[in-house]
Amino acid sequence: MRVLEANRLGETLELNWPLVADFLTRFIREELAWRGYEKALVAVSGGVDSATTLALAVRALGADRVHALFLPHRDSSPLSREHAYLVAETFGVALEEVDITPMVEGYAALTPDLTPHRKGNVMARARMIVLFDKSQAYRALPLGTGNKTERLFGYYTWHGDDSPPVNPLGDLYKTQVWRLAEHLGVPEPVVKKPPTADLVPGQTDEADLGVRYLRADVILEHYLKGYPDGYLLGLGFTEEEIRRVKEGVNRTHWKRALPTVALLSSTGIGEFYLRPLDYRP
């Protein structure tokens, strides 16, 4: 008698990328439409998240309805510029460059104790200012580019890169963004390079986070679904990796929420008085 061994079932991060791309392009079109927008605006950094967002926006709206901004600081890596232009060219969108150095350095000159870390946050917030101003100028809605991994780790500048109102990638882990990027034709050098916020010279995400994305994302997916640590140990993850990932999530819940309001009434907004954001009778 033949003996057949069943496959082991488990969680997978591999998705049907054509279906995901179709879903996200519809998402962009519809979320813009009810807000009264026909155009989108994407700040392109040279990294894979903004490249993927730009690719989706162009699919959803057409290249002539997508504005792309490149917002470098003089300390930004030359590779970021090269890749930003490569991405814009690949998807047929003109890249408008606004140098944020004067904005950032104007404040830095007034702030002698500005550390590199704080200056990085100032850069992210300067970019946010330009993005929203250009949004008004072009009547184009800013698209967010943050992925699920960085959102879960709080690995972004609060009220900086998390501020756009519509975000197509926010429920995809970084490793999933890589796969979607490949499907959408994001140039290989952009997909394959080590991810970096490029706020401090030489910085990489994985050094900052202390764990590889390929491993962090699998841990996150199991942790969010409620698997116990023992299960993850059984999959070959170390106690240190698991601890680091859980700590990253649990130290930053505040960052994924609206500001805390002292509740006094039975009509507190978002506590008692609950309406979805697209409610507009």
Add this chain to the structure above:
Amino acid sequence: MVRHAILQFRPEKSRLRESLERLRAVLEALRPHAPQVVVLPETALTGYFLQGGVRELALTRFELLELLEEAYRKAGFGEPLDVVVGFYERDGGAYYNSAAYLELPHRILHVHRKVFLPTYGVFDEERYLARGSRVEAFATRFGRAAILICEDFWHSVTATIAALDGAEVIYVPAASPARGFQGARPENVERWRTLARAVAAEHGVYVVLASLVGFEAGKGMSGGSLVVGPEGRIQAEAPLFEEAVLLADLDWERIPPVRYDSPLLSDLEAALPLLLPDLERVLRKEGR
């Protein structure tokens, strides 16, 4: 043969009047196809995720009849038209996720109130809504029918009750946010296809699924509406995520031969009483 039009509809979120105007336009465009029954999704006129807005947008069943009668007249119908439509229902101080079977222009034949209110994951119905408590079949001018709303249908016991009560067709208005993108279709869509085929084949009934479309703050209602014949075969299937109308002729005369070939329903009628003591026992959680 009864000509059905399943409207895979995208409402104007939280805007009743605008949704009704779009519905009127669709009905007018459908008139040349001479539908006898039009089936709309769950919460078809407001969108699904309203949170506390349910209180502001819910209708009594009589208000619903009046609004749909107006749309029907403006669309230029003269002959009777049956409509199955999901809506948030207000009744005194209580609110329900309901679906009505209307025989336009004048009659409310039946209103089903959703029994299984999903309150987990992305869903929060029981916070805002009261639970219905009945599953009943009812007579239409074409035959016996029942309505189950969305999660109602994910529990096989509801369709079992409907079939035992004589339903020949089960109308299922649904609003199902797409999730699980690993396979050829989203996981929830696969589940609907599996369930609809299994229920239809088990009881020898038609299953008509009308599934909402449109994004509601990032949640993409999946569509994929279905007509499944009494042998469990998919007769018509709408695309995912976009508006569409499925036209399908339901042939009541196919039901007896299909049930003769596969007499599971009469078998169930005979054997179910034998199982009732066990059902009562497990509900009492005796010995567990």
